[in-house]
Amino acid sequence: MIWLIFAFGVWGLGWWVNTRLAAAPRTRVTGLVVPLIFGITLIAIWEGVVRGLEISPVLLPAPSMIAARFVASTDILWEDFVQTVIKGALSGYVLGCGSAFLVAILVDRYDFLRQGLLPVGNFVAALPVIGMAPILVMWFGFDWQSKAAVVVVMVFFPMLVNTVQGLADSSAMQRDLMRTYAAGYWATLLKLRLPAAMPFIFNGLKIASTLALIGAIVAEFFGSPIRGMGFRISTSVGQLALDLVWAEIVVAAVVGSAFYGIVALVERAVTFWHPSQRHS
Amino acid sequence: MIVEQLKDATEFHRVEPVISAKNLDLTFQTNDGPVHALKDVSLQIGKGEFVSFIGPSGCGKTTFLRCMADLEHPTSGEITVNGVSPEEARKARSYGYVFQAAGLYPWRTIGGNIRLPLEIMGYSKHDQAERVARVLELVELAGFEKKYPWQLSGGMQQRASIARALAFDADILLMDEPFGALDEIVRDHLNEQLLSLWARTEKTIAFVTHSIPEAVYLSTKIVVMSPRPGRITDVIESPLPKERPLDIRDTPEFLEVAHRVREGLRAGHLDD
Numbered sequence: 001m002i003w004l005i006f007a008f009g010v011w012g013l014g015w016w017v018n019t020r021l022a023a024a025p026r027t028r029v030t031g032l033v034v035p036l037i038f039g040i041t042l043i044a045i046w047e048g049v050v051r052g053l054e055i056s057p058v059l060l061p062a063p064s065m066i067a068a069r070f071v072a073s074t075d076i077l078w079e080d081f082v083q084t085v086i087k088g089a090l091s092g093y094v095l096g097c098g099s100a101f102l103v104a105i106l107v108d109r110y111d112f113l114r115q116g117l118l119p120v121g122n123f124v125a126a127l128p129v130i131g132m133a134p135i136l137v138m139w140f141g142f143d144w145q146s147k148a149a150v151v152v153v154m155v156f157f158p159m160l161v162n163t164v165q166g167l168a169d170s171s172a173m174q175r176d177l178m179r180t181y182a183a184g185y186w187a188t189l190l191k192l193r194l195p196a197a198m199p200f201i202f203n204g205l206k207i208a209s210t211l212a213l214i215g216a217i218v219a220e221f222f223g224s225p226i227r228g229m230g231f232r233i234s235t236s237v238g239q240l241a242l243d244l245v246w247a248e249i250v251v252a253a254v255v256g257s258a259f260y261g262i263v264a265l266v267e268r269a270v271t272f273w274h275p276s277q278r279h280s
Numbered sequence: 281m282i283v284e285q286l287k288d289a290t291e292f293h294r295v296e297p298v299i300s301a302k303n304l305d306l307t308f309q310t311n312d313g314p315v316h317a318l319k320d321v322s323l324q325i326g327k328g329e330f331v332s333f334i335g336p337s338g339c340g341k342t343t344f345l346r347c348m349a350d351l352e353h354p355t356s357g358e359i360t361v362n363g364v365s366p367e368e369a370r371k372a373r374s375y376g377y378v379f380q381a382a383g384l385y386p387w388r389t390i391g392g393n394i395r396l397p398l399e400i401m402g403y404s405k406h407d408q409a410e411r412v413a414r415v416l417e418l419v420e421l422a423g424f425e426k427k428y429p430w431q432l433s434g435g436m437q438q439r440a441s442i443a444r445a446l447a448f449d450a451d452i453l454l455m456d457e458p459f460g461a462l463d464e465i466v467r468d469h470l471n472e473q474l475l476s477l478w479a480r481t482e483k484t485i486a487f488v489t490h491s492i493p494e495a496v497y498l499s500t501k502i503v504v505m506s507p508r509p510g511r512i513t514d515v516i517e518s519p520l521p522k523e524r525p526l527d528i529r530d531t532p533e534f535l536e537v538a539h540r541v542r543e544g545l546r547a548g549h550l551d552d
């Protein structure tokens with residue numbers, strides 16, 4: 001009962017503080033503090049409710065329990081992180097986005113590719129490619145290579161479609177200007193079309209960053225060596241070690257946000273000139 | 281005899297047109313049917329001339345200029361630039377083009393934008409820096425080299441785009457309402473600058489404008505156009521001297537030319 005009252009108390013307090021802060025003029029500090037308070041409040045309520053209602057840890061472990069498990073299993077979590085994020089997701093991301101970028105330049109250059117490949121690309125991009133995971137695991141084996149392959153397949157078409165769209169985004173006048181300089185294909189590509197495509201390219205990179213992590217984790221459900229975040233999640237659920245599952249989820253959430261955040265930061269540095277980035 | 285021939289040769293050289301259009305026709309196919317943008321346009325522009333095009337909106341001034349620049353292709357008729365086809369002239373980088381809007385690349389600084397044609401045309405780094413500094417001085421944007429286009433006013437952007445067209449050595453300058461967006465004072469000033477630049481460099485300039493005083497003040501030849509279909513209704517050779525202080529605009533000669541341009545424009549309107 002005490003815990004439930006605690007939960008409601010925290011809820012009220014967090015609410016009150018945040019409405020106060022949100023009403024105040026927006027600054028950098030409130031922009032950071034408001035979501036922070038929101039998150040802390042949520043965790044505190046979670047803790048209070050789980051303890052107050054004595055919810056079984058199999059259904060929902062308390063945050064304190066997850067934290068304890070996290071600290072106790074850093075070596076496992078690190079091993080899984082390396083296996084899934086570095087080897088699976090990251091290598092697949094770099095390979096998939098890199099090849100999509102190069103293919104996009106070819107597609108943009110040769111019209112028959114644009115007419116043939118692009119509709120297929122749009123079709124495949126709309127498919128839940130994760131359904132291909134078992135097949136790819138069969139092809140490339142249990143280790144990280146098959147996970148990277150799943151990631152490549154997942155990120156390739158969104159990246160391709162975005163880049164091709166971006167390469168077509170320069171205005172008629174910007175292209176006319178290049179014509180008056182008798183600029184060749186490469187000069188036009190490097191000095192006009194690629195810079196103009198950057199906002200689209202980064203949009204593709206951001207979409208791909210979330211897809212990569214999902215792909216690498218879920219692909220492990222279909223077979224993997226005895227490490228990896230997806231492997232750990234599926235086996236720990238079987239062993240009712242839900243605290244470890246949640247610890248992995250925390251890692252995934254932090255990694256996913258950090259990944260996206262890094263891409264967004266680079267985007268801001270590269271496309272500083274774009275109206276959407278300018279006064280932010 | 282030899283003297284005669286020499287004289288003939290120089291005479292010939294003097295009148296050889298830089299731009300020559302014969303019976304130019306251009307029809308745009310649009311969704312609402314064909315638009316006759318140019319009809320039977322013939323014009324000769326000699327070396328070192330300053331020719332203004334004036335006429336109501338939609339009379340084909342931009343289209344004509346774009347034909348000279350090989351950005352638009354006439355449906356029929358003949359046009360040569362520097363004695364060759366517009367395409368060859370474009371590939372030889374014989375003209376600088378100033379568009380109706382500034383069209384600076386937002387990811388490049390002002391200096392970077394002016395450097396763009398120089399990079400493409402392969403000027404040396406040292407030469408690039410020198411030229412950028414010189415043309416920025418010319419349009420009075422020295423000190424703005426490191427700013428980005430969106431940090432400048434519309435008029436400053438337009439001046440930067442003029443500087444961009446002046447940075448490389450083309451002996452033809454095609455300008456599409458370059459001063460349209462500027463206030464009167466700046467415009468006067470840039471008109472003066474442009475005249476002195478023209479006198480110094482002997483460039484051939486084709487210049488589109490909506491302003492009668494501007495056309496008369498700048499030009500050796502004023503081409504009056506009228507719309508639907510776009511055509512030339514009058515070509516006025518200016519009797520004004522090459523040396524033109526701003527207050528020439530109050531002289532009777534000036535007012536007389538301006539009057540004739542106005543009459544030409546009015547006649548074009550009455551045809552409608």
Ligand SMILES: Nc1ncnc2c1ncn2[C@@H]1O[C@H](COP(=O)(O)OP(=O)(O)OP(=O)(O)O)[C@@H](O)[C@H]1O
Binds near residue numbers: 309310337338342344
């Ligand atoms: N790319 C195009 N496609 C179809 N129609 C066009 C195109 N460009 C111009 N036109 C039409 O051709 C005509 C002449 O246009 P143009 O731009 O040359 O006029 P302008 O004299 O420059 O007018 P303004 O003073 O407004 O700039 C107009 O009727 C215009 O609608």
Ligand SMILES: [Mg+2]
Binds near residue numbers: 341342380456
């Ligand atoms: Mg125009």
